[in-house]
Amino acid sequence: MSVINRKFHLRVNPVACDAFGYCAELAPELVTLDEWGYPVIADHPIPPQLFDVVQRAVRECPRQALFVQEHRRRG
Amino acid sequence: MATHGPPPLPGRGMRGWADGLVQSVRSAGLTGRGGGGFPTAAKLDALRSGGGRPLLAINAMEGEPASRKDRVLLATASHLVLDGAQLLAAAVGAKEIVVCVADDRPDSARAAAAAVAERDRIGLGHPPVRVVRPPGRYVTGEESALVAWLAGGPAHPQFRASKGVPLTIRRRPVLVHSAETLAHVALIARYGPAWFRSAGTADAPGTCLVTVSGPVAHPGVCEVELGTSVSAIFDHAGVTAPIGAVLVGGYGGTWVRSGLLDTPYAPKPLAAVGASVGAGVLAALPASSCGLAETARVATYMANESAGQCGPCVFGLHAVAEDLVRLARGDVDSRLEARLRARLDSIEGRGACRHPDGVVRFVRSALEVFARDVVDHGRHRPCAGWMGPPVLPVTPASTAAVAGWR
Numbered sequence: 001m002s003v004i005n006r007k008f009h010l011r012v013n014p015v016a017c018d019a020f021g022y023c024a025e026l027a028p029e030l031v032t033l034d035e036w037g038y039p040v041i042a043d044h045p046i047p048p049q050l051f052d053v054v055q056r057a058v059r060e061c062p063r064q065a066l067f068v069q070e071h072r073r074r075g
Numbered sequence: 076m077a078t079h080g081p082p083p084l085p086g087r088g089m090r091g092w093a094d095g096l097v098q099s100v101r102s103a104g105l106t107g108r109g110g111g112g113f114p115t116a117a118k119l120d121a122l123r124s125g126g127g128r129p130l131l132a133i134n135a136m137e138g139e140p141a142s143r144k145d146r147v148l149l150a151t152a153s154h155l156v157l158d159g160a161q162l163l164a165a166a167v168g169a170k171e172i173v174v175c176v177a178d179d180r181p182d183s184a185r186a187a188a189a190a191v192a193e194r195d196r197i198g199l200g201h202p203p204v205r206v207v208r209p210p211g212r213y214v215t216g217e218e219s220a221l222v223a224w225l226a227g228g229p230a231h232p233q234f235r236a237s238k239g240v241p242l243t244i245r246r247r248p249v250l251v252h253s254a255e256t257l258a259h260v261a262l263i264a265r266y267g268p269a270w271f272r273s274a275g276t277a278d279a280p281g282t283c284l285v286t287v288s289g290p291v292a293h294p295g296v297c298e299v300e301l302g303t304s305v306s307a308i309f310d311h312a313g314v315t316a317p318i319g320a321v322l323v324g325g326y327g328g329t330w331v332r333s334g335l336l337d338t339p340y341a342p343k344p345l346a347a348v349g350a351s352v353g354a355g356v357l358a359a360l361p362a363s364s365c366g367l368a369e370t371a372r373v374a375t376y377m378a379n380e381s382a383g384q385c386g387p388c389v390f391g392l393h394a395v396a397e398d399l400v401r402l403a404r405g406d407v408d409s410r411l412e413a414r415l416r417a418r419l420d421s422i423e424g425r426g427a428c429r430h431p432d433g434v435v436r437f438v439r440s441a442l443e444v445f446a447r448d449v450v451d452h453g454r455h456r457p458c459a460g461w462m463g464p465p466v467l468p469v470t471p472a473s474t475a476a477v478a479g480w481r
């Protein structure tokens with residue numbers, strides 16, 4: 001599999017998340033907040049131009065609730 | 076034991092016995108009867124390839140208020156459940172079995188303990204079986220919550236980054252099977268996959284336990300062949316009043332309108348009408364009752380049963396339940412339905428477990444099946460259903476709050 005076809009998704013551990021909301025400020029392209037302040041993350045993969053932004057959001061989360069996961073097809 | 080004789084456990088030097096048992100379960104096409112419907116043999120394969128001495132947990136928690144099948148199984152066929160557990164324990168090399176019975180079910184725990192003592196006396200005490208009592212809450216029977224409790228923590232569902240991650244306690248794998256699944260294993264081991272497949276359909280072989288309730292002469296648990304029509308199951312229970320709709324699966328299931336009751340009770344045909352077997356619940360709502368009032372009560376109960384870990388579940392379910400209570404009372408503003416639907420969309424898929432998703436599915440089905448009632452309530456028509464007694468059983472929030480998670 002070539003690197004170019006790999007798909008990475010931003011995800012949140014909802015148990016760890018405490019609605020600080022930094023992620024939505026740092027990566028508004030991928031994260032919006034619901035009416036209670038918890039992150040709603042875009043379904044689509046992280047566009048390569050946002051890798052740096054995402055890395056920062058993951059690092060800055062006070063609860064360390066964000067992570068990046070590679071999406072693998074079954075089989 | 077008197078009915079079926081001793082379980083066909085492996086003797087000394089029976090090489091290939093474990094493969095044979097797993098192969099029988101596979102050929103039988105047995106799927107988990109606890110709600111997930113996952114092929115039982117595949118679960119065993121995954122565990123056997125992993126190595127390590129697993130703990131086998133029998134899930135008889137039955138947090139679903141409308142279900143009674145675990146209670147009936149432990150009261151009437153506890154040896155069959157324990158046979159199935161010991162057979163699978165032998166197949167996967169488990170050294171210990173635990174029977175998980177909720178702490179608010181003393182009768183079931185006593186029945187299980189009595190059966191275990193009886194087996195010890197007749198030399199069926201290997202591997203050893205313990206009856207354990209996790210807290211009786213709606214979600215504590217969820218696999219990962221049960222494992223969290225067995226590991227010594229609160230019975231909270233665990234977040235798993237991918238669902239394929241096996242459940243472990245200090246790196247020891249845990250195999251969780253529902254009581255009903257194990258009873259089927261015990262019978263497949265004795266009578267073979269062809270016998271098992273002689274009931275049910277090619278797609279959905281075997282029988283399953285269903286808890287029937289509502290306006291029927293004989294409510295309770297019955298064993299039905301998969302593929303039996305829902306209406307035939309109700310005919311058998313003796314319908315005593317017109318049915319408005321049926322709740323299929325349980326409180327995380329779906330309302331199905333009475334016009335669709337010819338649907339065969341099996342995963343694929345039920346999926347075609349948006350439903351699933353789930354916890355094996357068929358709860359009929361009398362045509363004279365208000366579906367929205369029932370839905371509001373159940374949604375409130377489900378909100379109170381959140382483990383309190385994930386924001387979308389903690390805040391979202393209460394918000395949804397409040398919207399539904401307003402709707403049921405006829406206290407409706409012009410934006411209520413749109414707001415409720417947006418909240419359902421927002422909550423879906425965002426919890427560590429499927430508790431919030433179950434509520435979303437249940438409420439969406441209510442808005443569809445009781446669409447006319449939604450319009451009527453919106454016109455501020457007084458609804459007698461909200462004032463009357465509930466049809467579907469719900470535990471008061473005050474009782475739930477007292478029961479802890481450990």
